[in-house]
Amino acid sequence: MMVLLSGNEAIARGAIEAGVRVAAGYPGTPSTEILEALARAGGGAYVQWSTNEKVALDVALGAAMGGVRAMATMKHVGLNVAADTFMTAAYTGVRGGLVVVSADDPGLHSSQNEQDNRLYARFAGVPLLEPADSREARDFTVLAFDLSEEFDTPVLLRTTTRIAHCRGVVTPGPVREGGPRGFERDPRKYVMLPAFARDRHAVLLRRLAALAEYAETSPVNVEEMGDPAVGIITGGIAYQYVRDVLPDASVFKLGLTHPLPLRRLREFAARVGRLIVVEELEPFLEERIRAAGVAVEGKEFFPRTGELTPDLVRAGLARAGVIPESRSRAAAREPAMPRPPVLCPGCPHVVPYLVLRSIGAVVAGDIGCYTLAAMAPLSAMDSCVAMGCSIGMALGLARAGTAPGPVVATIGDSTFLHAGIPGLIDAVYIRTPVTVLILDNGTTAMTGGQPHPGTGVTLQGTETRAVDLARLCGALGVDHVQVVDPYDVGATSQARCAATAHRGVSVVITNRPCVEAPVKIRDAPFRVIEDACTACQACMNLGCPAIAWTDGWYEGRRRVAIDGPACTGCTVCAQICPTQAIVPIAEAPGPRAHGAAPAEVAHE
Amino acid sequence: MSDVRSLLLVGVGGQGVILAGTIVASACLRAGMDVKKSEVHGMAQRGGAVYSHIRYGPRVHSPLVEEGGADVLVAFEWAEGLRWLPYLRDGGVLIINTEAVVPPAACRDRRGWTPGYPEVDVARLRGRAGEVLACNARALARRLKHQKVANTILLGVLASRLDLPDAAWQEAIAATVPASTVEINLRAYQEGRRLTFPRDTAPVDGSRRPVQARPSSRDGATAFLIDVVDGWCKGCDICVRVCPEHCLRLNGRERVEVIDAAACTGCRLCEWLCPDFAIAVRGVAPVLPDTARRTE
CATH class of the missing domain: 3.40.50.970 (Thiamin diphosphate (ThDP)-binding fold, Pyr/PP domains)
Structure with a gap:
């Protein structure tokens, strides 16, 4: 079947x-x-x-x-x-x-x-x-x-x-x-x-x-002979694009791309006029074939960066003179609105970065959802290179002595276990004064919520013994380890103050689970009391996708509303709202059904 | 190659675009077609733009649709439909949900307060596609008392324009969605399939759509001065922490000073929250050249 x-x-x-x-x-x-x-x-x-x-x-x-x-x-x-x-x-x-x-x-x-x-x-x-x-x-x-x-x-x-x-x-x-x-x-x-x-x-x-x-x-290296004027050597996804753009061409499709069948490639070259390699990224096949003494073209027509698409293959073959220049579509193109990926509503990574930005910390970041904190409005990350890099790079930044603020490494739980522990040992052992913020959401969130040794369950869902991050850090010799609730803005801010003031290596571990995996966490959603909102934009600085502008105005600024169905009830915006305009939907005055769209606002 | 059909499903992470694409591909398979479907996973799903390319026919090579090559573009969200419009072939069918999912990045212009979201206006699509089928799928789903089936309604609309047998669609839906939701999804599919256009095309209601210009009567100043009375400030730091635009800081003498007056939006949180009345914010005559719109 x-x-x-x-x-x-x-x-x-x-x-x-x-x-x-x-x-x-x-x-x-x-x-x-x-x-x-x-x-x-x-x-x-x-x-x-x-x-x-x-x-x-x-x-x-x-x-x-x-x-x-x-x-x-x-x-x-x-x-x-x-x-x-x-x-x-x-x-x-x-x-x-x-x-x-x-x-x-x-x-x-x-x-x-x-x-x-x-x-x-x-x-x-x-x-x-x-x-x-x-x-x-x-x-x-x-x-x-x-x-x-x-x-x-x-x-x-x-x-x-x-x-x-x-x-x-x-x-x-x-x-x-x-x-x-x-x-x-x-x-x-x-x-x-x-x-x-x-x-x-x-x-x-x-x-x-x-x-x-x-x-x-090998049966996975296949010559598909067609029009002998041009021979294409290709493999992987590029083969599919070539077949669509040049249905009649002679194609040598490589399934085994190392080592190469050079004798057969030479025979193929002898049977066709021009020989062109179509491959994504590096000229991996092209250079080997050329080194074998076969005249071949390739990367002069196709980009070495990014992924190939049928359009790029068509354009490249047109540049090579194999097919006529494709018709240019003169259709009016809308300037596309940027829609970058964002941290989810209720993401426990938001507040830690909010408080780091407010003290002008130099933040060595790492690989995970939280890398998105580098983008506006949080704008609170200065580096992200490879898994586990944050801690070692923070040590280097601290040793360089040039950072304008406290040096902080931020790293997710899965990334910490993956490659962060040796960096922390280094920090403790050599006594480098840095703060490490472990954003423990209990899962490998960016890839869809896979368990890791800190989760306590295996891939099959059977329970096992979870690594206790706080005790692990203590065992490594970190003498300031604090666990904090990242939904508590005040507590997170204070934990940050205590940690960066500590003379030596300090670790702060946040303890809220990811709101999307392994289970979707949905608490009572919040709403904005229209008349109480002074449009100060403090909540907009969270970058929460559930909060957006309305057509309501206050002193020339746009008021905001919360999209009820999208809100996870994390309470963070309500904590930072200076006018207490954000309240649970259930407690809000006036009739407003759960999930209703924000009322149209007439404020003139 | 011409006997291969190309579909493009586009939307925003969380709208069910990938699931919908799986249903379409499954229906193609059940109709005896070769089919390929390319989709996005990973980082882009975090509220970003999501798409699914589907190509089916007797023999399919590329899983990707070329620009100008889609027979049908199904947009689960308004702005995403506009983004992908160049992929629709001449005379192709555009199925578009008029619902707007406004990203946080579109609400960041704190000078002009203009949302960076394209206006939802079905009339603008006239002539941009062979056939435009626009509806507010979320509102239609609410009528079925089930918000989450908006994507299935749009699939029903798509089914009405494709040559795949109805049974293949129904089997594909039943085999793909969670068992407890098969019935409501099949109803949503039928609802979409039966929709007649353009009678139902009017955006029904409901979406957040901050597109109005600033009301002139509310028009305030666009530049502000922050006055600090140095002698009254005791360096408590409240205003520095509360300023949404990071305009203030404590200087070496533990007194507040203005470091970025140009970023001030005049929210006056610093003024209101200062326990010593040491800060005042004044609107001044706009210094920016964008005054034409504001004059009365």
Whole structure:
């Protein structure tokens, strides 16, 4: 039966069919749904969220060494974290199949960079598979496990946002039977002492040569011969755009993009007139093909930044003279209203940043929803680079001695556990006076609310022991640890004062759960008493999406109203309103049904 | 390629755009089509713009719709419809919800107080699409006593303009939405499918729509002076903390001083809350050149 699966779900399906036994990962857009789908499917696989991507890959590598099929999933920048293990796993090889899934994010839909992880395959010397839709995501995952065992190597399966988050038709296949290969002691293969590792490097190079031979006959590298005037070499999502824009062209579609089938590519080049590579981001294929002595064009027509689209492929091929210039649409274009992502109504991250801004703190931020506090109106973050960076960068800023205010690191709970703890140890041990604000909302919110070791439940929902962040910080030697309710503006402000005044390392932990996950928290909503609002805009400084201007005026300024159905009842705006104009809907004077739109205001 | 149909569903995070897209794709599959659907997850969902591209036909390659390539654009929100209008092909169908979801970023002009939200005016769409089907889906959903089915109503409208069988839609809805809401969603779908345009196109009511210009009789000053009586100020910090525009600070002598008078909107919180009457805010003749609109 045919089903509609996202690329991520298709990878999970492929892993099930291939008989995966252990799968681990860390949530990260666009990779997150792979493990979630795998966990939902149940079956014989052990599936877990790890504390970070390196641990996930360690878990998977250990399982592979134990002779079962294993998978590690992560977003592109996650592979940087796991790179230490990844690079040497290419030396050790595997016993059970090991597939590393890297979901890249060209165009930075939800990432801090758009690095092209195909380069990791060449760097580490492992085979690289790139599916072009959900059907291939499933097929290639099965193939990846087979290749991994046949060639004794980890296999990198690389997707992009347009593969991971695109749904397509998949015909599931049977689940492969077959017992694990079992563990076998082999220190020369798995203990990477210099003496052993030297040998393994040579093994790796021999293996790559064998893989290059395989590439020449691999069924996932396909010539689709058509009009021989122009030959296109492409793979992944770019293949789909090429097929739409040039339905009749000759296309060499690469599914295995490292190592390349150079003999077949040369033959293809000889059969076509011009040879053009269409690929997203780096000229990864183009440079290899050119280095092999084949005349090829590519990045002079297509951007090296952002993601490709059918429009960009069309424009590039027009620039190359392959197709006529596309008709320009002269349609009047509306100046688009900006609609950047914002913190949700009731988000517990708002008040901590509000109080940090008010003291002019220099804030080293981190990766999570709270990075949005860098935007107006909170405008309270000075840096965000990589997972866990905030604390180390705060130490550097403090040591630089140039900050105009107190130096504060802000980091989410999941990010703190992922990569923040070593920075905090550093701070305590070297006695650097910084304040660390751990925004503990109990979940990995940005990726949709996955549990982490501080949550107390596993991916499957079974209860386990949660890390106690306050006690952890105390154990590291932090002598000022305070837990505060971030919905209490006064208490949060005072906690901030006490922490920044403390001479030494101080930690403040906020303790309100995310309002969206794992459960939607909806308390009694609030409203604005029209006549009491002096339009001072203090509440508008929260950036709450539930508060907006009305057509009511006060002394030349716009009054505000709260969208009842959107309000979560967090009470923060009511606390900061200087005229007590914000009250729970239930207590408000006058008839106003729950959820009614703000009354039209006539104030003239 | 011409036998592939391209649909674009656009809206704001939380409106159910992705779920609606899943229903459409599922209906295509049930009708025996090849189908691909691309969507947004992650950061953009935090109240940002959300879209779902859907393409179906005998064989689909690209999951993305080209600019000028959408046969139907379904806008679950007014401004998002305007944003994506260039993606509609000549003669394509525009289905647009007249509901406005005003983002906080559109309420930030504290000089001119003009919301940065485009006016909701269906007449402006005339000639911009082969067919314009505009309705206030949230208001229609309220009639069904179920706010959340606005997206399903719009799906019903979409279904009325596509060649997919009714049974495929109904099965897709039943298989996709939570079991407890199947019945109300099917009713909403039928409601949308039956809607006749343009009789029902008038925006029914209800949406926040701050588009009126400043009433001239209320027109105050647009520039302000903040006077501080230094000798009365005891440095309590109240005005500094309360100022929404961060105009004030305590100086080295623990006395308040004005650091950004240009940002003052004249809310006078500092004046009202000063326990020592040490601050006064005065409106002065506007220094900005935007006076034409204000003169009476």
